[in-house]
Amino acid sequence: MNDPTGRVFDALADPNRRYVLEALASRDTVTATELAAELPVTRQAVAKHLAALNEAGLVESRREGRETLYQLTPAPLGAAMDWMASVGADWDARLAALRKHLRNRRS
């Protein structure tokens, strides 16, 4: 799991974690207890998810007084999207080659 892209997909694989990211996308700062009120899980569970997101580099934490604020860091999403795009692109290339080959055979 040293692979950063792998950690991102791992982080995105959980629905609660995706909810956290969605919330973070429209709220720009959030605390664990705040999210725990909107989710069917405990504050500690949310804290673990935030830790996982932080581990994946998708989130940064900053302590402000007695509460810990979490903030989105969408950069790693780019790398993950690049991976998917490359898989899709290579496949598209092969598909195009196949089409060309079929056209040549037919003529």
Next chain:
Amino acid sequence: MNDPTGRVFDALADPNRRYVLEALASRDTVTATELAAELPVTRQAVAKHLAALNEAGLVESRREGRETLYQLTPAPLGAAMDWMASVGADWDARLAALRKHLRNRRS
């Protein structure tokens, strides 16, 4: 897990599954035993992974004689990329608004 996007991320969360997709991107057709030779796992394990990828709509299977051929179907990748893009975009929008706000305060 009715959410199709969720199933895609779930599928991409496993390194062996990502290897399968990479192989499939450059080979356009593949069998379970073939992949099992290149991976540190059994044929059955690979078969399960292919089943998971099929469940996520990333792969299609077709039986040809005594072997089962698997083929990439990259369409669902697009939906997953859209999800990530929207999260990133919303965040970027909020960031731009914050910058604007700071500029106004400063002047």
Next chain:
DNA sequence: AGTATACGCAACCCAGAGGTTGCGGATTCC
């Protein structure tokens, strides 16, 4: 016909992820 190959199905094992409860320590409010 007999052997070898490729598959699917089922039972089983096990580590780890997601979740909970129960604390104790800071920080803010009155």
Next chain:
DNA sequence: GGAATCCGCAACCTCTGGGTTGCGTATACT
């Protein structure tokens, strides 16, 4: 100072996901 929040740490539980072995079956080779 005392009560109310907000947090982190740790122990614990449960269940599912990735993996294996074993077996029966269908297709291909010779």
